[in-house]
Amino acid sequence: MPYDITLRGVRHTFANLRELLAKASPLRSGDQLAGLAAESSEARAIAQHALADVPLAAFLEDLLIPYEADDVTRLIVDTHATSAAQAAFTPIAGLTVGELRDWLLSDDATTDRLTALAPGLTPEIVAAVSKLMRVQDLIAVARKCEVVTRFRTTVGLKQRLSTRLQPNHPTDDPAGIAASILDGLLLGSGDAVIGINPASDSPQSVLKLLAMIEHVRERFAIPTQSCVLAHVTTQMRAIEQAAAAGTQAQLDLIFQSIAGTELANKGFGITLDLLAEAESMAASLHRNPSQPTPNPYSLIPNPCLFYFETGQGSALSAEAHHGCDQQTLEARAYAVASRFSPFLVNTVVGFIGPEYLYDGKQILRAGLEDHLCGKLLGLPMGCDVCYTNHAEADQDDMDTLLTLLGAAGVNYIMGVPGADDVMLNYQSTSFHDALYLRRTLNLRPAPEFEAWLASPHFEDLKRLGPNPTALLPLASGNWPTGT
Known part of the structure; x- marks a missing residue:
């Protein structure tokens, strides 16, 4: 027509x-x-x-x-x-x-x-x-717009800003991950999720990293969620392996990257039916304490078991765009997210590279568009304010986008040590960036996490000082893999 x-x-x-x-x-x-x-x-x-x-x-x-x-x-x-x-x-x-x-x-x-x-x-x-x-x-x-979700913390309330604590390490070294977790927690990061991108995409690695987060969370009574960002099928195999061993995977949120066309999702190795199967497996673990009752605060119903990531250009990079522009296809990815009532959705705005968003101006505009489109569709939107080192962008551009997203009411941002992800090799936002935004715009963490920061449990964590290895449950080669 x-x-x-x-x-x-x-x-x-x-x-x-x-x-x-x-x-x-x-x-x-x-x-x-x-x-x-x-x-x-x-x-x-x-x-x-x-x-x-x-x-x-x-x-x-x-x-x-x-x-x-x-x-x-x-x-x-x-x-x-x-x-x-x-x-x-x-x-x-x-x-x-x-x-x-x-x-x-x-x-x-x-x-x-x-x-x-x-x-x-x-x-x-x-x-x-x-x-x-x-x-x-x-x-x-x-x-x-206000889109609120609840797990152990309530994310998305007005005048609140949450963070994903992202303690990645290029070799999944437990001491390195522990150092980043300790650093982030002490700087008030992690109320949206502690989410690790694993260097090894295996069920064993997923279970070990989840066990480490669980050990820290339970030891210091931290109200937060865990996620290991392996492929959805790897997480599903981790759940099955733990069950076969007579234990339960300590998995809170299922992660997966999604796109706006069937062909692009096949490029990610997923289908809608596969995501539905993964959701059912995660629900069987009964990890969300809010799961049995409807969420009284939000458009998003429980159980809120998914953490989805998206990014403009993913369909084009997979030659699966059908002649559609990348911003429209990004919005279509949000239809996939909506189908599964996620706890978090994250547009990784500058990660795919300058082939799709060339410079700071394009990244800034795309981040604000993605946030708006997701919120209008009723999704709990966060943004990884980021760029790759070969893009025509720098940290000043990211400071600008970060501040504008804070003014726009973004649900959460990333917390990366020094804003430099040493495993994924890209630039994001740091724990200090979140502190800047909270102080400048008078924003606060999730209410449950805010109360924890004033509790004796946080004081216990502070006493660890410069000793992050105290967070480790056991020797790295003998971690538990379930409860």
Whole structure:
């Protein structure tokens, strides 16, 4: 279905909604690489004018990827066809993309109304409206959203900022990991999750690292969650191996990277059915103390057992983008996340590289877009404010994005020793960066973690001083692998 607009007597035609969205997208090196970007700023502005006039109903009819060819499309369409989604969509059904933008920025778009609207929006709609927004618009609308999840801590409350403590080590050395955990905890980091990217993707490594986190958490009564960011199938095998040994894997959150097309997810080695199987296995462990009862604070229902990561450009890098722009596909990944009611969702905004987000300006814009789109869809969004060393970006760019995300109400950020991940070889945010943001914007940790920081258990931790090996449960070659 073509889309036309006449400006200054000149008619401009876009072959379909897919092309229009791509041409209207703010400049991305990934879209240029794919041959999808507007050829000039003027062409981009024309596309944005045309996009503003598109009725929201068109996104339900003009599918970017055919229904029969893509399970993410089927998920989006079938979910929106439910009675709850239709009821949520009805108040905005007659609007255009431009009119939706205006409403989102109005005083009528309150936190409660945005929460009620979330089931009625589709990823393509939120991607479209974000393309028409300035940076201040992305912040202003996201700030009104509140998406709260609960495990041992409650993450996402207004005027709160949580962190993922990321104690990675290039060889999974227990002393090195322990040093990073101790450093992070002493600086108030870790209330969202203690999450380790393992150097070895094996069930044995997963179980050992989980056991280490569990030992620290129980010894000092720390209200937090654990996660080892191995492939989902590795985590599933870890659960099975622990059960076969007569124990239980000490696994709180299942991790997986996800994308916005079926083909890209297959590149990650996953399907929607596999994620459902993993969720069932994690639920059988009954690790979430809030699991038996509905969460009274949030749109997200319990058990909240997933930690998902996404990133603009992942579908293009897998040659699985179907001619769609990378920002729209990123929003489609959030439909996959929504299906599983996650505890945390993290856009790793600058990690994939300058082939997709070339410089600090593109990374900054992408991070704010991702955060807004996820929040509008009802997801508990965090952001890894990061860049690779070959990107045209530096720590000043990251300070800017960090501050803007804090103003936008981001649920959580990363806490990496020195902001330099020595295992993944990229630059992120440090424990001190989180302290800066909390102090500057008067933000506080999750309430349970805040209480722990004032408890005798935290005083006990402080007495360890410069001795992180005291955190280790046993000699590194003889760690327990279950309870």
